[in-house]
Amino acid sequence: MKKQNFFRKHPPLTLMWKLVRAVIIFGLCFVILYPLIRKISAAVMDEQDLFDSTVVYVAKHFTLDNFRTAWNAMSFPETFRNTLGISFLCAGLQLCACTLTAYGFARFRFPLRRFWFAMVMLTMIVPPTTIMLPQFIRFRYFDVFGIIEALWGNPLNTINTPIPFILLSLTANGYKNGLYIYMLRQFFRGFPRELEEAAYVDGAGRIRTFLSIILPGSVSMMVTVFLFAFVWQWTDTFFTGLYMNDSRLLSNMLGMLSYNVAAEYGSTAGAMSFVSSGYLSMVNNAGILLVIAPLLILYLVLQKQFTESIARSGLVS
Amino acid sequence: MKGKKRLKMAHKNAIAGYLYIAPFIIGFLFFFLLPVIESFRYSLSSMKMGAGRYELTYIGWENFRKVLLIDTKFNPGLLSSLGTMAIQVPVIVIFSFFVANILNQRFRGRALARMVFFLPVIITSGVILKMENADVLLQSSYQYVSGNAGNEMSDFQRLFDIGSFLQKYLGAGGVVSALISMATDHIYDIAISAGVQILIFLAGLQSIAPSVYEAARIEGASGWEVFWKITLPMVSPLILVNALYSVIDSFTNASNEMMVMINDTMFGQVQFGAGSAMAWIYFLVIAILLAAAGGLLSRFVFYET
Numbered sequence: 341m342k343k344q345n346f347f348r349k350h351p352p353l354t355l356m357w358k359l360v361r362a363v364i365i366f367g368l369c370f371v372i373l374y375p376l377i378r379k380i381s382a383a384v385m386d387e388q389d390l391f392d393s394t395v396v397y398v399a400k401h402f403t404l405d406n407f408r409t410a411w412n413a414m415s416f417p418e419t420f421r422n423t424l425g426i427s428f429l430c431a432g433l434q435l436c437a438c439t440l441t442a443y444g445f446a447r448f449r450f451p452l453r454r455f456w457f458a459m460v461m462l463t464m465i466v467p468p469t470t471i472m473l474p475q476f477i478r479f480r481y482f483d484v485f486g487i488i489e490a491l492w493g494n495p496l497n498t499i500n501t502p503i504p505f506i507l508l509s510l511t512a513n514g515y516k517n518g519l520y521i522y523m524l525r526q527f528f529r530g531f532p533r534e535l536e537e538a539a540y541v542d543g544a545g546r547i548r549t550f551l552s553i554i555l556p557g558s559v560s561m562m563v564t565v566f567l568f569a570f571v572w573q574w575t576d577t578f579f580t581g582l583y584m585n586d587s588r589l590l591s592n593m594l595g596m597l598s599y600n601v602a603a604e605y606g607s608t609a610g611a612m613s614f615v616s617s618g619y620l621s622m623v624n625n626a627g628i629l630l631v632i633a634p635l636l637i638l639y640l641v642l643q644k645q646f647t648e649s650i651a652r653s654g655l656v657s
Numbered sequence: 658m659k660g661k662k663r664l665k666m667a668h669k670n671a672i673a674g675y676l677y678i679a680p681f682i683i684g685f686l687f688f689f690l691l692p693v694i695e696s697f698r699y700s701l702s703s704m705k706m707g708a709g710r711y712e713l714t715y716i717g718w719e720n721f722r723k724v725l726l727i728d729t730k731f732n733p734g735l736l737s738s739l740g741t742m743a744i745q746v747p748v749i750v751i752f753s754f755f756v757a758n759i760l761n762q763r764f765r766g767r768a769l770a771r772m773v774f775f776l777p778v779i780i781t782s783g784v785i786l787k788m789e790n791a792d793v794l795l796q797s798s799y800q801y802v803s804g805n806a807g808n809e810m811s812d813f814q815r816l817f818d819i820g821s822f823l824q825k826y827l828g829a830g831g832v833v834s835a836l837i838s839m840a841t842d843h844i845y846d847i848a849i850s851a852g853v854q855i856l857i858f859l860a861g862l863q864s865i866a867p868s869v870y871e872a873a874r875i876e877g878a879s880g881w882e883v884f885w886k887i888t889l890p891m892v893s894p895l896i897l898v899n900a901l902y903s904v905i906d907s908f909t910n911a912s913n914e915m916m917v918m919i920n921d922t923m924f925g926q927v928q929f930g931a932g933s934a935m936a937w938i939y940f941l942v943i944a945i946l947l948a949a950a951g952g953l954l955s956r957f958v959f960y961e962t
Contacts, residue, residue: 361759365766368756369773372848375789376780437680444677448670456678463689465947467909469919470936473699473929474692477711511684519853519902521681530864546673568778575783578911591784628788632780639772639779647771649860 383407383626390618406626413600414593414627420634423574423590426502431569433509434517435562441512442524443554447536457525464518468578476582479504504583505573515572515579520565527561527649528554560649563642571635590631597627700933711929720934730918731935735942738914745847746903750896753851757858758888778852786849786912850906854899861895862888890959897954901947908943915939 377397386401394400410416445457481495482488482503489495498504508514512521531554539549555562577591585592593600598620605615639646675682700720702713724731760771781789865888873883910916919939923932 358764361762361764365759365764365770368844368848369770371844372773372777375845376776437684441678441681444674448674448677449667450671450674453674456682459685460681463685464905464909465943466689466693466940467916467919467936467943468911469916469923470696470933470940471689471692472920473923473933474695475688477695478688478692508684508688510680511688512681513684513688571779572782575785577784577787594784594788624788628785632785635779639776643772646775647768 379625379629382622383629385622387616387619387622390616390622406622407630409601409623410597410627410630413597413604413623414590414630415588416630419588419590419593422588424634426505426584426589427570427573429502430505430509430514430573431566433506434512434514434520434569435566437510437512438517438520438565439524439555439558439562442521443528443550445521446525446528446531460518460521463513464516468515472582475504479583498583500584500586502584505579514569515576516568520569524558524561524565527558531557560645563645564649567638567642567646570638574635575631594627594631598624696933697937699929700937702930704929716930720930721938724931724934724938728931731938734914734918735939738908739942739946742904742907745843745850745907746900748843749847749851749854749903750899752847753854753899754858754892754896756851757855757862760855760859761862774848774855775852777849778856781849783911790912850903853906854903857895857899857902858892861892865891893958894960897951897958900950900954904943904947904950908939 381397381399383406384402384404385395385399386403386405389395389399389401392400441460445453445460476499479498482498483495505514535553535557536549539553544552575591577595580587580589580591601620601623602615698713701715701717703716703719704714705712756774760767760774764770869887869891870883873887878886907913908915915935919932919935922928922935
């Protein structure tokens, strides 16, 4: 806006700036999109195209075999369902917990408020590796004040069940939840107080006001947080590797993909058979595309709310 | 009478506030604070996984001594990840501010450009990033765009080889040329790790009241002056936020060298005590660095009153 005003007085400069800007935007978009284009191009190639020096981007022998191989090796339908369930559950719970916490920080004055917010920041600063072992042990021998041990004789093993994820999400202590609390708190701080006060004057209680004024007004920001939580759970390897290592989840299966394909190939074609790294790489690319395709679709669907949340969040308050 | 009522109101507010943040407090105590304390205890002990449970034997600062004085990989690893961070963070912050300013202007295809710039947040995280780093075909394609291959340069790279251009015409060395050549060499890495920062800056830019710009224009300020005297001070709190966020993101990223090393020490070599000691030293270094960066940057931050 200010640049426009400045350049309105200097038309040649405007033109030049527009040109430079177009080049910058186009160039950066290219840099960001290039690996995606490369993945698609590699995923639809036949193996002989890799060794053909006349083939760079466009496959001569177009095939969907790589997708089929990756699909089968990842047991895609089942893995997809599991991942969808976990990601949806975690993102939903994290959204609820973080929204409540953020609203509490944004709107209420209570003793030690600054201290507790500092603690939210602390959960972001401490690297996950510092607490991963005690957390693992906590969930491996899960117990609530010895009640479970008293009832069943030994503590509960919650590893390879969704319980660790559910508990962490429910209590706003999941991956990057500090960031979500921060984003939502800033959003709520910029939310006009008059609306809430009007609701209070009209006799609505705190819960009613929260549900009927605050929530509908912050859909776009909540969609953004949900999107982040969903996506980062979907592709997470760190916590998934810790709590659900043996489960059929996309991030596990994708990491194991080339290993599984090579093992499968070896068992069918005999021990002397050789799988080229180029072939495995093509299958990997197909696998990556299978994993990110649902995310791309989700992003396209939620894109409007996502950009709206940027326009309306008012992070400077 | 009135004072008493207000007190009651404040009291009610305090209770309501605590109810709202209760989920976080519970999680913080059980899934954060307790593990932190336990992890500190592990770092002072030698730990063995027994048949049923683990056994701890107190050995004092032995683990810390081992990690800092005997381990040959820890100190160099820590230094190199500090070095990477020190170059990467300023570049990411400047890049994201620049991109946010561009994306905040009006032009045709803005919605599309915004979508592309936030795409890496969505599709380049966790396992995807890991796979990309390990993949043969993709690696060669990154070298094509980013140029960290070293030996042979493609035409494409030579076109963008700003590093050696700067060295030729500005002389070798210098912080600015180091930062710029780092930015051009790792443009892909920077673009994919700047998504959240761009988002935060963009939101900040859009929250500046248009009336401020209008007033400046009427007073006759040029675009250049408006940028330095209005835009920059108004978003300066976010520069602090983004710098700290970038530091945290770079340190706690699962692909960070130190994270991998700690993970490997704990689960690969099953040295829980040494791993915990490493994690603690790492955390303390981060904390000191964040405090220093925060203290330094907050002197330049302008808060609207």
